[in-house]
Amino acid sequence: MTTDGAVPPPPPGLRESKKQETRQLISDVATGLFLAQGFERTTVAEIAAAARVAKKTVTNYFPHKEDLALDHQDAFAASLADAVTSRQAGESALSALRRAFAAAATDADPVAGFSGPEFARMIVESPTLSARLRDLHDRREAALADALADATGAPPGDLTPRIAAALLGAVHRTLFRRIQELTLAGQDNARISATVITEADNAFSLLEPALAAYATA
Template sequence: MEAGSDTAQLGLREAKKQETRQLISDHATRLFIERGFEETTIAEIAAAARVAKKTVTNYFARKEDLVLDHQDEFVAALARTVAARSPGESALASLRRAFEATVAAQDPVAGFAGPDFTRMIAGSPTLSACLRGLHDQREQALAEALADAVGGQRSDITIRTAAGLLGSVHRILFQRIQELTLAGNTNDEIAGAVAGEAARAFDLLEPALGDYAVA
């Protein structure tokens, strides 16, 4: 009985932590959109969420973490797709299939974040620089996954080039989704446009990478 009670208490504490984290993140996003990222302080976010300033920094080590709270998922996405590719499937084919699925789902991690959020990112030098860094980290993680896939070293020029090409296509398509969002298009309109553009972009890589890193 005591063990079950302890487990229940742990579950409640974890749920409370997640609730507090989400509360802080929601208030921070609202303030960033209203006032701008650079102009909003941690103290203002804490006051809006009715928590101590230290509580905010305990949950979010950096101010930009309040905005880009799915960054771990973003960085790991391409590498995980390659690692989980089906037998007979190349790295390119798996990434293409996965991207098509994210567009169909209008996944926020792929860039479907809505006009207010996208405008906030574009208008902040800090967040724009952070996003570029996340794209770089994602490419590095992809290079490691490709190295494992082909049994090579990440420093190998072929692996680095393949990761660069595949990472660049995803970076460009992410930016394209942002551009179309800022131009006033709906998510449905963006998904329709990007689906065709992505097909042409991935087609360009087929001659070089169509048979690369086949599972």
């Protein structure tokens, strides 16, 4: 029992633990190969051989090759919506997203774009991964629009949540690219964090006239 009296969840069973270990092994092996020889030049068969598993096992865990490289994609797509749905009482969507980005930048969170130079270079050099990343930005913006619609009780067909999500999503897209640019320029995470936190504050301030009180909890 935890200190607050709640019963902790049971530990994963042996079968589930083995599945998690296999998934992590495949992911780690794939990342190593992608960084060493490039995403486009690495095949799923090579990954399976290096991980000593069947090719079918790889595709069972990762249906698309891009899934092996972008292992945080579900968390990424949900990140902005999660910030809105978990906002504090009296906090607007803009304030919640501003606070969440500052925290992510301080922590050098990979979901915010802090991936390291080798990984960032792999992304920009791969047309496939660059296209998938654009799709993920679109998914994240759509999820944010849904969260804003729920938060404001917007009627079906109301464009306001989509417009607000587009504005907020554009800021996050730009900041993500900025982190990539600074990473590829050779800056360390501490310096990048300091830079983008200041730039994010300026960017979010530009949206205050329109969104300062929008979707306040």
